[in-house]
Amino acid sequence: MASLTLRPSAADTPACLCLAGDLTIFEARDTHAALLELLAENPGPWALDLSALGELDSAGLQLLLALGKQLGGANTPLQVLAVSSEAAALIELLRPTGLLLDLQSVCAG
Amino acid sequence: MLDAEQWQQLLQGFLEEANDLLREAEDCLLVLERSPTDSEAINALFRSVHTLKGSAGIFSLEPLVALAHHLENRLMQVRDGECALDDALTSLMLQCMDELNVMVRSIDPHTATLAPHTPRQAELLAALEAFTSSAPHAAQGPAVWQLALRLDAELLRNGFDPCAFIRYLARLGDILAVDTLTDALPALEQMDPEQCYLGFDITLSTEASRETLEEVFSLADGFYHLTLTCQTAPDDAPATASLRPATQTLAPTPASDEPRVVHTASSLVKVAAHKLDELINLVGELVISTAGAHMQAMQTGDSECIERVQAVHQHVEQIRERALKLRMVEIGETFNRFHRVVRDVSLTLNKQIQLHLHGGDTELDKTLTDRIADPLIHLVRNAIDHGIESAEERLAVGKPAQGNLSLSAGHDSGMIVLEIQDDGRGLNTARIREKAIARGMLDADSLLPDSDIHMLIFEAGFSTAEQVSNLSGRGVGMDVVRSAIDELRGTIEIESEPGKGCIFRIRLPLTLAIIDGFLVGAGADRFVIPLDMVTECMEAPATINGPLNLRGKPLPCIDLTTHFALGVPTTSRRNIVVVSQARQQVGLIVDRLLGELQTVIKPLGQLFRHLNGISGSTILGSGQVALILDIASLFRDLQQRNDTKHRPSAAIPNLSGEQTCNGSAI
Numbered sequence: 001m002a003s004l005t006l007r008p009s010a011a012d013t014p015a016c017l018c019l020a021g022d023l024t025i026f027e028a029r030d031t032h033a034a035l036l037e038l039l040a041e042n043p044g045p046w047a048l049d050l051s052a053l054g055e056l057d058s059a060g061l062q063l064l065l066a067l068g069k070q071l072g073g074a075n076t077p078l079q080v081l082a083v084s085s086e087a088a089a090l091i092e093l094l095r096p097t098g099l100l101l102d103l104q105s106v107c108a109g
Numbered sequence: 110m111l112d113a114e115q116w117q118q119l120l121q122g123f124l125e126e127a128n129d130l131l132r133e134a135e136d137c138l139l140v141l142e143r144s145p146t147d148s149e150a151i152n153a154l155f156r157s158v159h160t161l162k163g164s165a166g167i168f169s170l171e172p173l174v175a176l177a178h179h180l181e182n183r184l185m186q187v188r189d190g191e192c193a194l195d196d197a198l199t200s201l202m203l204q205c206m207d208e209l210n211v212m213v214r215s216i217d218p219h220t221a222t223l224a225p226h227t228p229r230q231a232e233l234l235a236a237l238e239a240f241t242s243s244a245p246h247a248a249q250g251p252a253v254w255q256l257a258l259r260l261d262a263e264l265l266r267n268g269f270d271p272c273a274f275i276r277y278l279a280r281l282g283d284i285l286a287v288d289t290l291t292d293a294l295p296a297l298e299q300m301d302p303e304q305c306y307l308g309f310d311i312t313l314s315t316e317a318s319r320e321t322l323e324e325v326f327s328l329a330d331g332f333y334h335l336t337l338t339c340q341t342a343p344d345d346a347p348a349t350a351s352l353r354p355a356t357q358t359l360a361p362t363p364a365s366d367e368p369r370v371v372h373t374a375s376s377l378v379k380v381a382a383h384k385l386d387e388l389i390n391l392v393g394e395l396v397i398s399t400a401g402a403h404m405q406a407m408q409t410g411d412s413e414c415i416e417r418v419q420a421v422h423q424h425v426e427q428i429r430e431r432a433l434k435l436r437m438v439e440i441g442e443t444f445n446r447f448h449r450v451v452r453d454v455s456l457t458l459n460k461q462i463q464l465h466l467h468g469g470d471t472e473l474d475k476t477l478t479d480r481i482a483d484p485l486i487h488l489v490r491n492a493i494d495h496g497i498e499s500a501e502e503r504l505a506v507g508k509p510a511q512g513n514l515s516l517s518a519g520h521d522s523g524m525i526v527l528e529i530q531d532d533g534r535g536l537n538t539a540r541i542r543e544k545a546i547a548r549g550m551l552d553a554d555s556l557l558p559d560s561d562i563h564m565l566i567f568e569a570g571f572s573t574a575e576q577v578s579n580l581s582g583r584g585v586g587m588d589v590v591r592s593a594i595d596e597l598r599g600t601i602e603i604e605s606e607p608g609k610g611c612i613f614r615i616r617l618p619l620t621l622a623i624i625d626g627f628l629v630g631a632g633a634d635r636f637v638i639p640l641d642m643v644t645e646c647m648e649a650p651a652t653i654n655g656p657l658n659l660r661g662k663p664l665p666c667i668d669l670t671t672h673f674a675l676g677v678p679t680t681s682r683r684n685i686v687v688v689s690q691a692r693q694q695v696g697l698i699v700d701r702l703l704g705e706l707q708t709v710i711k712p713l714g715q716l717f718r719h720l721n722g723i724s725g726s727t728i729l730g731s732g733q734v735a736l737i738l739d740i741a742s743l744f745r746d747l748q749q750r751n752d753t754k755h756r757p758s759a760a761i762p763n764l765s766g767e768q769t770c771n772g773s774a775i
Binding site: 025028029031032035036039057058059061062063065066067069070090093094095096097098 | 265266268270271272275276279284287289291294295296297298300302303305306307309
């Protein structure tokens, strides 16, 4: 599964979830369970750091969208601070409204 | 590998299916001619041709596949709005249907071989091809497609990744917009991370065809629902097609408003006609043996037994009714063929004709529907060719330029009545008379009523058409019509009013298998009269001379005992059964009235087939044979005899040997 690390919130920035490794249908179930555990400890708000993310597929993206809905409600997109080029390709293609992609960070990633 | 018999069955199935498909396709084309944007008809038409092509491919019927394929391509363009369906294209497609029909008919039913391409086929193929190049809306530049993709919950678990499809779409053209639908996504805790909750609305600009776009998703068949809408269709009506039934529609979308393609065919079972006949025969035997059991039970007087037998009897009655209904089909299907006939004939003759159909839901026996279709076509062609005048002639006599032709079906005293009515010039009685005299069919000074003169057109070799067209007027046809109707135990009559129009009225028996009958006794024999024809019964006066007076109307009578030479009447108190057919009435004098019964018509053997006045036989519960009276032929007989006492020369079967003594048979 993708490894999850939650960086605690600093002064002005929300807590940041770093996802590393692949997030596909094969990792979805375990990642889902891990996310629920983390949420129990820290209910948000979170931002995402996807810069270390490997393969991302529909199931993985769906999980991220569900997480975003959980954290901010349907109308508040989940902020993505950094993104790997592979994940960026998919997010660029589908442009889901639930994820707010900072174009600067894409370039950086 | 299939063995020879299986293969033969497969081929037989294909031939039947092909005929159905072609008929469906033709109906769709005619619907489209009237409303060219009916997307359901276009889809149905496309499906028919596509299925035909596929099935023909199995038997390697190369020429058929080729023509169907080209036709399919053209239809595809029509469906995608790349090509308009105008009159010329409809006509061309109808010609192709005809050619396909010819091909299907010419397939050897044993070897499944078809003659190679004929010049006619090449001509049609070229014509179809030519339409492509001259098509006003031929594919030019990319079109913008709206794809509404709804996914099944099980899609991801089955190894499909919708993103992969969308990535592929991006290679076919430019994705202008993607809307990832997350409405169906539940709260994180409730979510099954391996289930698919997403849906996509994609706007794609591409030169790819609808088929190519559908192909993209075909791998995940059954796990998605796709609605394709072309936004740059040439006319305002968007070419929308609902492609696959949704196994689960995620995220509520307006998809449900769209017309769903309904497959009614899947609720039908095809059964070979001979199997039905066997069933109905058996049911007939069952009716007879139940009647026997019932009688036996009555004789024993055991009330328990009688009750049981009566219950069985009731069920048998129900089975009988249902079994008979299996053979009944609506005449509407036959009627629908006439749209095509009328269209073609009126185009050839350059007449404007409006066809009206009534009573298409009237049911009659399948055998009858099949056998009456050709005579009807003859009559319709005749009505258009001879009956309805040209537009100029019509306007000159103050009629609307468009002629009206109506076909109707209905029930009347146990018969099916089919009417072909036109508002043309009516029959030219004087001309028919002249012609008949010229041909030696009629004496120059004979005085026939108009109605009898009209019936002369049914004589062999009779035609009054001034000019022989390639449709009618060759003098073949009308006599064929008459004999076909006679064979079905039907009658035909003509009602013509000069300048106003003409009605051909055909009466046919409802079914050829089982009837509700009225059992009577004459001498030692039993006769069954079709119950629908019986209007009343009354006591006969002691002596009868000439017609009786029935409430002020003359009632001609036939004494069954003397008519069939059955010896002396067995009783002095006799009865009259009044039967009617087509506004005529006649009284049948019988010895005894024995009540109603349901009876299975058993055809008479070859020897007795031509007996006048008898249409069949049946076996009573007692085992005795009863003859079924053919009322129509008794009427004809009566007219011919014209009140002279004359016995028919045909032999009468002697049935007295089989008689058992039982007064209350049923």
